[in-house]
Amino acid sequence: MTATEPVLRLQNITKRFGPLTANDSITFDLKRGEVIALLGENGAGKTTLMNILFGHYVADEGTVEVFGRPLPPGEPRAALEAGIGMVHQHFTLADNLTVLENIALGTQPLWRPRLDRVAAAARIQAMARDFGLEVHPGATVSALSVGERQRVEILKALYRDARILILDEPTAVLTPSETEALFRTLKLMVAKGLSIIFISHKLAEVMAVSDRVLVLRAGRLSGERETATTDRHELAALMVGQEVAQPTVEAVQPGRPLLELAGVSTARRGSGSALDGVSLTLRAGEITGLAGVSGNGQAALAALIAGTERPTSGSIHIDRHNPADWSPRAALASGIGRIPEDRHAVGSIGDMSVTENVVSERYRSQRFSRYGFLDWGAARRFAEQIITDYDVKCPSPDARIRLLSGGNMQKLILGRVLDSDPKVILANQPTRGLDVGAVAYVHGRLLEARRRGAAILLISEDLEEVLALSDRVVVMSKGRLSAPSARGERSVRELGALMAGHGAEAA
């Protein structure tokens, strides 16, 4: 085999799920020591394509060749043996087993009377050293951080002598420093002659890590660029099929205060900080951005505003009215709309239908119930209306919400919240995990709500997002809030210092 011959060749791969064509005649080559980025929005077909490559799915048409030999379809074992390793977006690790056990699983003949732990541990440690993937082989996976688990996933592939490594959205779960470490590891792998397919929808990472970019849109290859000769704008346009405009925030005169917290503290729960004497005023027609490192009390603040947490001291006023009893129902009744942080765990009920989910916060209202019975006709019409108005791609209002992509689920939740025209909108990580197009859409809708006079609290770990949208920025650190700063008043550096807990001013 010559150096220029591809290690992997996909030809005319087509995969259909019912009426949907997830992959439409996709052809590309991967060379030795090359990093290809597979870029595309959620639902563009990236993961499907890789699942075909790894044998989880069988393609309807097309062939895969690895090192010049055809790969039998639908057999993960064949893919592993051919030298393909895959790091799944949702880790395939057994939490009850140790690192060593997870890696060694399936690498020794099943009917051996004894698992050879010593040899396995030595091999794992050697690889961990070579590739900068520090792990403790005896640790139980349930005790590991997300970044450590990903290292185990990568080691699993390397342990099996993978020559081609597929990483599915590897940075979605990592902190910035973990991401940097991952990129260093990838460079070490490439230096050793491995080839890498890096799946992502984050443009900055794709630019940083890849040699070549393949852009996937709606199941088709919409473009192929050498990374050195392209830029983020071109890639974004290829991804969504049009130029993506930055959100424009027009000046609005802030109105009356709609939510006022005065000296609110909460009880400590779990690992995150509790609130410690937080005062915050949200005004009509204003977006207040909350920046901060995760775990510093954002969860407590969101829970407080949503009504799932009660203050131990301090007061809450909504539109100058002090609710007697604070509960999720009281919060909804007083006009708070909630976009939860985790749309899967908290924002929706996966196995219930779209219709059931859109009325789940409002089934008591006159509009959806009569004499204690649900009005399914009205509920369904409401679901259909959101689906049309918010451009939600879903098979029908009866579909289980679990089947929707992240972006579409978020649009649906957005529709559910904004339809009732809430006074206060709690947007907690509203764009986490969404692709470029969906992010722009969510931002647009939030700005529209601002124009209508809603008071919006935007909680985000993405400082860029906070700065782009917010009229005022507050920083949370160890359960305390900094004094607000107007747009452009504090520099990114000053905000960073506040986030790290330096010079926190009492608000």
Next chain:
Amino acid sequence: MDAIEILFTATFWVAAIRIASPLIFATMGELICERAGVLNLGIEGIMTVGAFAGWFTVYSGGDLWTGVVVAALAGASFGLLHATLTVPLGLSQHVVGIGITLLATSLTYFTYRLALPEVTSPPKIEPFAPLPIPGLSQIPILGEALFSQTPLTYLAFGAAALTAWVLYRTPVGLAVRAAGENPAAVEAQGISVTGIRIGAVMVGSALMAVGGAFLTMSAFNSFFFQMINGRGWICIALVVFGSWRPGKALLGAILFAAFDAYQVRLQQLSGGVVPYQIFLMMPYVLSILALVLVARRATYPKALMIPYQKGER
């Protein structure tokens, strides 16, 4: 003799270990199934099948050990039926399990009636005889309790040790534990989840059936209706009590058996003042208490009762 003295007699502990033996077999069987992610509620019926198959083999002129093997094979075939329905077809494990119990129990009674239409009192067989281990069985109380039992009891302890070894020390045991926790991890490493689960349910069911066979071949000498008498359900609880670990489950089985042996002796002591039903209840009440105390924080296999479909997220 008072209530405390009983605890220091060899006969009490001999009885406890004997009562524990069928529970140990069946508990290990259930534990293997559940570790692979399949709840096997067919246990009660599969034990019935084993009790009958083992006994009937010997009654028809077979060797005792042949009887044990036939019981295991009969159990494995019902395990295969259970696994076919629950693993590749992904049907509800509750419904299938209860169905298997009803089917296996009724089929056994039916076969018994077909084979022995005339009998009124259950015919007896020559069961396994106690096989004291020279030397060890001379140790007071502990040695007597453990080493003057029948070969099937020794086999029960052997099965428990082997279960622990296989689950924790061998590659296939690793695959079984992973299949019950996260089947996708097994699939991603190129091992068939379906194969592992079917195998585990068959082996587990074979053990349950041998547990049933213990009753007819090492304890009661004959087969009669309702003889399993809820022992299978107890084993389901014992697996939880043991937090899905063979060692703790083994201890749980012995503990439960000791309660059971103790209540029989207390009944005799009380001289009829207290209704005997109170004593009969005692092991179960104590088991519930023990479950509450021990198993509340147990970490169960996360994929237990969740069918695995390839490629589904």
